[in-house]
Amino acid sequence: MGIFGALTTSVAGLRANSYALENISGNIANSQTTAFKRIDTSFKDIIPDTGNTAQLAGSVTAGSRSTNTISGSVQSAAVSTYMAINGDGFFAVQKPGSFSDNNPVFDGVDRYTRRGDFSLDKNGYLVNGAGYFLQGVPIDPTTGNPSGSVPEVLRFQNDFLPSQATTRIDYRANLASYPLTANHEKSVPGSELLRPADFASNPRILGTPMTPFTDSSRTGTSQNNKLTIPAAIGPTTTLSGAANTNSIASNFAAGDTITVNGTVVTFVAAGAVGNQLNVTDTIADLLARIDSITGAGPPSTPSSSVASGALTIHTGLTADLTMSSSNAAAFGALGFTGTVTALRGGGGTAGTGVVIGSDNQTFLDESISGGAATAYDGNGAPVSMQLRWAKIDSATLGLGHVDTWNLFYQVNPSATGSAVAWQNVGTDFTFGPNGQMNPVVGQITLNNLTVSGVTLGNVTMAFGTGGLTQFADTNGNAQVNQLQQDGYAAGQLQSVSVSNDGRVVGSYSNGRNIDLAEVSVATFNGADFLKRIDGGAFEVTNESGEALFGKGGSISGSSLESSNTDIADEFTKLIVTQQAYSANTKVITTANTMVQDLLNVMR
Structure with a gap:
C-alpha cells in the first residue's frame, strides 16, 4: 500500500x-x-x-x-461621485432583477461591495462599474439629519429646489474701538462718533430723548513766559512784551488775527474797539473776547480759563468751536497749533430710529461699513442687505460715558428728502474695557425687514455670546468674520458629489450645495465568511452574520480603493x-x- x-x-x-x-x-x-x-x-x-x-x-x-477585511490602497479620482471606505465596512447595494419601461426593478436582495466607482445613470441612480446600485438613507432637508435608518436605493432626479425665505442671519465681527469715519480727527474727542446734532432726523433708537447741547472744551499745551526765570503763563500774562517780562514767548503784532467760529479778532497797537484786542492786552482779555463769541461762561458753562500754563477754551452751547490765528508762532505760545476744534455734546431731535434721505451723506461720513449679504424673500427674489455701524458714545469722554454702538441696515439706497434710507435695528450694543459685549446681546429680531421695497418679514440676527467684540484695529473698520443667511432662490439640481463625511451632496443652479443622502456602510462580525459573487460583491451567509450599520469606517469622496x-x-x-x-x-x-x-x- x-x-x-x-x-x-x-x-x-x-x-x-x-x-x-x-x-x-x-x-x-x-x-x-x-x-x-x-x-x-x-x-x-x-x-x-x-x-x-x-x-x-x-x-x-x-x-x-x-x-475581505484587508484594504487596498486608496487613490484620488477625478469623478466626484467615486468613493472609497477607509477602514471596515462595505457599501450596501442592490441589483435589478429586471427592467420595466427602461427602469430597473430590484429583486430586494441586499448585497455588499467595496467597489466605489459609482456614477449617475440616466435615471438618477448611482451605479458602480459592475452594475450595482448604491443604497443609503435620505436626508431630511429641514433638519439636515438622516430620515430613518433602513437603507434604500438612492435616486437623484433633476429635482427642483423651492426657494427659501431668509429667516436667520448669523453675524460675527470686531468693531474698531476707534472707528476711522470720514469725519474723525483724533485730536478732537468725539469726532469719531455719530452726532445727532448733525442730522435733521436723529437716527438714534426710536424714543431716545432729545439731549440738550452740552459744553465741551479743548486744552492747549502748557507754556512759559519770557521772564529770565520762566514761569507758567497765566491770566495776567500779556500778549506781547519785551524780554524778561510776563508776556508770551512770541509776540502778537498789530494786524495779526485770531478767528473764532468765523469771527475775526484783530490785534491793534492801541485803542481796541469791538472785535479788536490791543497787543498789550492780557490772556484774560483774550479769553473774555473768545467767550463773548462762543457764548461760553456762567451760568450755562464754565468760562474759558488758564491753569498751570495751559489754556482751556470752551465751546459753549451755541456752536462747535473752531479757532485759528494768522500768527502761528504767537498762537503756539498760547499752546495751540493749526486749527483748534472742539465739538459740543448732545443736541439733535429725539431719536427717530431712521436715517432719512437728506441725512444719508452725513450718516455715511459718521459710520463704518458692517458688510453686506444677499437675502431672499418668500418667492426667492434676492435683495442686497447692506449693514453699517455707528459708534454713538465712547468711554474716552470720561465719567458717565461707555462704548456704545448702533447697527443700521439699508432700506432704500435711492432715498431722498424725508424718505427712509437706513433703519436702526433698535438695540444699543455696549462694550466693557475688555472689548466684550456688556451686557451680552445674543440675538435680535429685525421686525418686518424691508429692503428696496421687498419685505422679508421677521428675521433673526444672531451674534452668539462672543460674536461681537470691540478691539483696536489699525484700519478702523468693522472686521466681519461671519455674515451668513439661510435663504436662497429656487434652483435645479445640476450635479451630485460625495463628501468626505459620507454624504451625497447636490449642487443646484442657485449655488446651493445641499446634503441629499447619507451613504450606508455595513459591517459584519464575520466579514471573511461572506459569499463572493460577480462584480466584487458579496452576499450574507450564516457564518458572516447579518449586516450591522453605524460602526463602519469613514468615506473618502473622489477616491477609489485599489485591489x-x-x-x-x-x-x-x-x-x-x-x-x-x-x-x-x-x-x-x-x-x-x-x-x-x-x-x-x-x-
Whole structure:
C-alpha cells in the first residue's frame, strides 16, 4: 500500500497546487480590478487513523482563505461621485432583477461591495462599474439629519429646489474701538462718533430723548513766559512784551488775527474797539473776547480759563468751536497749533430710529461699513442687505460715558428728502474695557425687514455670546468674520458629489450645495465568511452574520480603493506553487519506477 498510497497522495498534491495556481491566476488577473479582494490558498493535511508507530504524513487538500477585511490602497479620482471606505465596512447595494419601461426593478436582495466607482445613470441612480446600485438613507432637508435608518436605493432626479425665505442671519465681527469715519480727527474727542446734532432726523433708537447741547472744551499745551526765570503763563500774562517780562514767548503784532467760529479778532497797537484786542492786552482779555463769541461762561458753562500754563477754551452751547490765528508762532505760545476744534455734546431731535434721505451723506461720513449679504424673500427674489455701524458714545469722554454702538441696515439706497434710507435695528450694543459685549446681546429680531421695497418679514440676527467684540484695529473698520443667511432662490439640481463625511451632496443652479443622502456602510462580525459573487460583491451567509450599520469606517469622496493584490507576492507564490507541483510529479515518476522494478522481479 505504501507505493500506491504515495501515488494517490502525489495526485492530491497536484490537485491542491492546481487549486492554488487557479487562485493565484485569479488574483493576478484582477490586480487592477477596483477594490478586488484576493483569495489566498490554505493547505490542510489529511492524516489516516493509524497506530503511534505507524503514523503517516498523510494526504493534502486545499481551500480558499478570504481577505475581505484587508484594504487596498486608496487613490484620488477625478469623478466626484467615486468613493472609497477607509477602514471596515462595505457599501450596501442592490441589483435589478429586471427592467420595466427602461427602469430597473430590484429583486430586494441586499448585497455588499467595496467597489466605489459609482456614477449617475440616466435615471438618477448611482451605479458602480459592475452594475450595482448604491443604497443609503435620505436626508431630511429641514433638519439636515438622516430620515430613518433602513437603507434604500438612492435616486437623484433633476429635482427642483423651492426657494427659501431668509429667516436667520448669523453675524460675527470686531468693531474698531476707534472707528476711522470720514469725519474723525483724533485730536478732537468725539469726532469719531455719530452726532445727532448733525442730522435733521436723529437716527438714534426710536424714543431716545432729545439731549440738550452740552459744553465741551479743548486744552492747549502748557507754556512759559519770557521772564529770565520762566514761569507758567497765566491770566495776567500779556500778549506781547519785551524780554524778561510776563508776556508770551512770541509776540502778537498789530494786524495779526485770531478767528473764532468765523469771527475775526484783530490785534491793534492801541485803542481796541469791538472785535479788536490791543497787543498789550492780557490772556484774560483774550479769553473774555473768545467767550463773548462762543457764548461760553456762567451760568450755562464754565468760562474759558488758564491753569498751570495751559489754556482751556470752551465751546459753549451755541456752536462747535473752531479757532485759528494768522500768527502761528504767537498762537503756539498760547499752546495751540493749526486749527483748534472742539465739538459740543448732545443736541439733535429725539431719536427717530431712521436715517432719512437728506441725512444719508452725513450718516455715511459718521459710520463704518458692517458688510453686506444677499437675502431672499418668500418667492426667492434676492435683495442686497447692506449693514453699517455707528459708534454713538465712547468711554474716552470720561465719567458717565461707555462704548456704545448702533447697527443700521439699508432700506432704500435711492432715498431722498424725508424718505427712509437706513433703519436702526433698535438695540444699543455696549462694550466693557475688555472689548466684550456688556451686557451680552445674543440675538435680535429685525421686525418686518424691508429692503428696496421687498419685505422679508421677521428675521433673526444672531451674534452668539462672543460674536461681537470691540478691539483696536489699525484700519478702523468693522472686521466681519461671519455674515451668513439661510435663504436662497429656487434652483435645479445640476450635479451630485460625495463628501468626505459620507454624504451625497447636490449642487443646484442657485449655488446651493445641499446634503441629499447619507451613504450606508455595513459591517459584519464575520466579514471573511461572506459569499463572493460577480462584480466584487458579496452576499450574507450564516457564518458572516447579518449586516450591522453605524460602526463602519469613514468615506473618502473622489477616491477609489485599489485591489489588495500584490503582484510581487503573487509571483513569489507562483514560483513556490510551480516547484511544489513539479515535486509532486517527481514523486509519481519515482513511484512508477518502483512499481516497474517490482514487476520485473516477477519475470
